[in-house]
Amino acid sequence: MLDKTSNQNKEQRISSFLELQGQTNQAPYLIDVEKAEGIYIWDKAGKRYMDMIAGVAVNNIGHRHPKVLSAIQEQLDKHLHVMVYGEYIQDAQLDLANNLASILPKNLSTSYIVNSGTEANEAAIKLAKRFTGRQEIISCKNSYHGSTHGSLSITGNKEKQSSFKPLLPQIQFIEFNNIDSLNIITEKSACVIIETIQGDAGLVKPTLEFITALREKSTTTGTLLIFDEVQVGMGRTGKFFAFEHYNIIPDLLTLGKALGGGMPIGAFISSKEIMHSLTHNPMLGHITTFGGHPVNCAAANACINVLKEENWIKEADEKGQLLVDILKQSEKIKEIRRAGLFFAVDLGDENLVAEVVKKCLDKGVIGFWFLSTPTAFRLSPPLSISEKEIKEVGKTILECI
Ligand code: PLP
Numbered sequence: 001m002l003d004k005t006s007n008q009n010k011e012q013r014i015s016s017f018l019e020l021q022g023q024t025n026q027a028p029y030l031i032d033v034e035k036a037e038g039i040y041i042w043d044k045a046g047k048r049y050m051d052m053i054a055g056v057a058v059n060n061i062g063h064r065h066p067k068v069l070s071a072i073q074e075q076l077d078k079h080l081h082v083m084v085y086g087e088y089i090q091d092a093q094l095d096l097a098n099n100l101a102s103i104l105p106k107n108l109s110t111s112y113i114v115n116s117g118t119e120a121n122e123a124a125i126k127l128a129k130r131f132t133g134r135q136e137i138i139s140c141k142n143s144y145h146g147s148t149h150g151s152l153s154i155t156g157n158k159e160k161q162s163s164f165k166p167l168l169p170q171i172q173f174i175e176f177n178n179i180d181s182l183n184i185i186t187e188k189s190a191c192v193i194i195e196t197i198q199g200d201a202g203l204v205k206p207t208l209e210f211i212t213a214l215r216e217k218s219t220t221t222g223t224l225l226i227f228d229e230v231q232v233g234m235g236r237t238g239k240f241f242a243f244e245h246y247n248i249i250p251d252l253l254t255l256g257k258a259l260g261g262g263m264p265i266g267a268f269i270s271s272k273e274i275m276h277s278l279t280h281n282p283m284l285g286h287i288t289t290f291g292g293h294p295v296n297c298a299a300a301n302a303c304i305n306v307l308k309e310e311n312w313i314k315e316a317d318e319k320g321q322l323l324v325d326i327l328k329q330s331e332k333i334k335e336i337r338r339a340g341l342f343f344a345v346d347l348g349d350e351n352l353v354a355e356v357v358k359k360c361l362d363k364g365v366i367g368f369w370f371l372s373t374p375t376a377f378r379l380s381p382p383l384s385i386s387e388k389e390i391k392e393v394g395k396t397i398l399e400c401i
Helices: 002-020 066-078 091-103 117-132 149-153 158-164 179-184 208-221 272-279 294-309 312-327 350-362 387-400
Strands: 033-037 040-043 048-051 110-114 136-141 171-174 189-195 224-228 252-255 266-270 335-339 342-346 376-379
Touching (some): 110 272, 117 224, 117 266, 171 179, 179 208, 312 342
Parallel strands (some): 136 189
Antiparallel strands (some): 110 266
16 A cells, blocks of 8 residues: 555656656656765665766765765855855855865966856856957867857757757867867967867767867967866866866866756856956956855865865776776677766667666666767766775676676
């Protein structure tokens, strides 16, 4: 009887979810979440999932890290929203800006805190246009930069763009890792925006030659180089920022996702000189009511502190390799592309991917899709995952394959 009631309840909840909440996915996961802690999520029936996605590269320090929770609580006791961004001096915002400056190179010391990754990218391309006085933007094929109109315009995915035209004009696309394609960057280009390591393209790393040539071409043409590290920043790839792997420093950096330790936030970051061009012609060049929300900034600040204190970023590569070594035992896996604890497990077959992801979910391991690479599934577990948990996950995935 109990089971029947809870089943009815579940069906009702699914039907309300599908009817009352706007949907964009034709086949959502429908995990009915009760609570989350560390690398685990529990549903309302008490089933435990190992979260190998971390809310799509958000929960890098695990769910509900105690230091994030107490920072949020402390901020709740002080104040919530008091003013639109950039008018009042607020501890949480200032501490976060300070903390970001402490982990970034000198020319990336001025942060503007916004609400999301897509807003960070929108604002970054506006800033590049304003600073250079140029209109043309260069982006990259197979990229993903967000879903609002400006970010969609620079997202190199024709299918995702097709129904939403007209998009921003004067955007051209280079090819990732194709040095010849950099010729379209000229004195007319305001900026090049690129994911330092492409995520939704199925995890593609830049060659050192390509990223070095990109930096040089941007510098010689006076084009601002923007690295979008919304997905690969905050330790995901085994360094605080993915550009550290290549010793190439951008003029602008965008962050989001994991920055907030589980709270919604984004940031675009540059030198003071570049950033302050938003203060005139026109004044208030980017405005946001909730950007830099004090509770989210307090959480982000705690998140950076946790990443500084723990050894998780340094361990990401070794842990990542451990999972690769386990998964390599399966002949069905065609290729594993990896950066730290970010994986594209390529099975070379869309249907097989769908089956494996579904089976893993049944067995309590959450994996997820890539937007533009249907033959692979993605794994991006919390960096706090232990070796024992990695072995358990690896064993389950092998069984499912
Ligand atoms: N940029 C990259 C590289 C992303 O992966 C994403 C989201 O997946 C975004 C930007 C957009 O971030 P948000 O969903 O917070 O708007």
